[in-house]
Amino acid sequence: MIVVTRHHVALEQQEAFLSDARAAVALLAEKPGCVSVAIGRSVDEPDLILITSQWADVGSYRHALGAFDVKVGAVPLLSTAIHEASAFEVLHRNGPDGAIDFNSDFGGGEWALGRPAST
Numbered sequence: 001m002i003v004v005t006r007h008h009v010a011l012e013q014q015e016a017f018l019s020d021a022r023a024a025v026a027l028l029a030e031k032p033g034c035v036s037v038a039i040g041r042s043v044d045e046p047d048l049i050l051i052t053s054q055w056a057d058v059g060s061y062r063h064a065l066g067a068f069d070v071k072v073g074a075v076p077l078l079s080t081a082i083h084e085a086s087a088f089e090v091l092h093r094n095g096p097d098g099a100i101d102f103n104s105d106f107g108g109g110e111w112a113l114g115r116p117a118s119t
Contacts (some may be wrong), residue, residue: 001055005081009049013039014041017077021051024074025033028053031062051078061087 007036018039033056042048043053055061065071093100 001058001061002090003055003061003086003088004088005051005078006084007049008047008052008078008082014047014049015050020077021049024077025051025053027067027070028064029076031064031070033057033059034064039079051081060063068074108116 007017021039025039028034029037035054035056037051037053040050040052042050053061055064065075089101090103091104092102
């Protein structure tokens with residue numbers, strides 16, 4: 001599972017935002033099932049900050065958000081995100097282990113969340 005939040009942050013507020021974002025990312029990265037968390041900035045729109053995280057599964061992500069330290073230290077920052085879809089299931093991945101398709105929880109077909117599709 002991949003989570004993407006985008007935040008409009010004025011350039012003069014970015015130092016404070018990035019300090020808070022680093023603290024939030026550290027909390028998320030400690031949670032079971034967190035694969036990685038990153039902070040980025042758009043090279044085309046410098047006031048657009050991106051926080052991405054990758055999780056083993058949707059349950060790990062939801063449990064992480066429910067943890068007290070995350071509710072206090074990360075959720076307030078994450079709630080400043082642009083209102084849009086932020087959580088995505090992985091349908092295809094290609095990396096050192098090769099290409100893998102996953103089935104979706106939203107329907108049949110050849111795609112299965114968290115499980116490689118049968119070949």
